[in-house]
Amino acid sequence: MKVNEVPQDITYYEGVKRACFALNDEGKYVVVTSVGWDDEAVVNGLAVDDLAATLEHTRKAVLAGVKSPLCYHMERRQMTPEILAKTAGIAAFRVKRHFRPEIFAKLKLSVLDRYAQALAITKQELMTVPQK
């Protein structure tokens, strides 16, 4: 890749620039900053849309009373039940059980505290999901 071939398509970097290695006119490698690359934005977009779609699906499931808000907030933090279990210090099978709304509703305050702490949100946030 030559310096003038480093892609400069303004995409999703939000102003953050990225360092790329490229050859200058004398054939020496230099570090060039790039503001984005369309082709990369396509693959990143696919992954981000994937995550957003799963999250939206979960949010609707919570509002329909099929899943607990805990599941939504875990996915929002891009965690898996295993990661959340370790972070909160609660066994993974219990975390998965707490995805059931009727069980989540009966949780003790101390358990909710640990989840809120692990997910870096307040307890009020943990009990609800956004309406839209």
Add this chain to the structure above:
Amino acid sequence: MSSEVTAAGKPFIHHHSAHCESGTTSALFRDKGVEISESMIFGIGSGIYFGHLPFIKWVGLPITTFRSRPGTLFAKASKRIGGKFFTKKYHSAKKGMADLRRVLSEGHIVGLTTNIYWLTYFPNRFRFQFNGHNIVVLREIENGFRVSDPVLEYPVDCLTEDMERARFARGPLEPRGFMYYAENVPLNPNLRLACIAAMKDTCNMMLRTPFPFVGIRGMRYLAKKTISSPDKLGFKEACRRLANIVRMQEEVGTGGAGFRFMYAAFLQEAADLFASAELAQLSKEMTAIGDIWREFAVVSARIIKQRGQAEETFAKAGGLMLICAGREEQLFQELDRIAKKLQA
């Protein structure tokens, strides 16, 4: 490049790097007066690699990696260049943060392994649960730390709370507050010796591996899997897999083409170091291979964007990967031969 001041009052030049671990390691060396570039560290730490691990899933997708396991680059580079490094992991977050403050007040700059999701100074789309991001802490400030994140253009501020979460995040490859700094390093290290050891190690990893999922064998395995993926998994799932490969290749701070350009830069520097025309030739070949990897990314993006309507096919994408595998195999065989002849 921008200037900063460390806790010791020493000036610190922030270099914008492509990869976090090589950037951090070279920053630690530079702070102790050893001028060494990121690409040199990357080569000496044997950072280049290839692996496709179908049995380890990350967000439901098999892991493809173009780099060695997080942590090994720093370990190998510091061992080969020489010098005494302090490294420590912690069980207690409190103790880990207290130690960080103490070491900073003693005037060192400190490398840390963190979880990139909790570093909130990144744009949202860069943030994901990955426990192998390396940063340099310069000094303590009010409510936080001044951080030189090698993959960002300028140093940034990080809140204490974010820092603690990032250092002690749980999950796969837990950092456990891993902290490292240089205690003393040789001012004139024998880079030639380090380069030779690193080149041999890299060739071993790429060429002589008993596992079918890593090195050149892994590349061929993944290429064949990619070609047959739309029939086996369906178009949508095949696209997700392909996108994941390209993300690993381009997105996660690679300097382009899955670290191939960075390794070409290393070979170029090594060619100057040894005054070897053969190595210079290999650097050119590596650049050419990197260009094919970029083409692979372009073809993949087209497949995904046009949803199978265009002439670009999975067979073409896989074919490009097979070409890369063939040429990289030749390159590393050649490098192996040259490395054995080089005199330290």
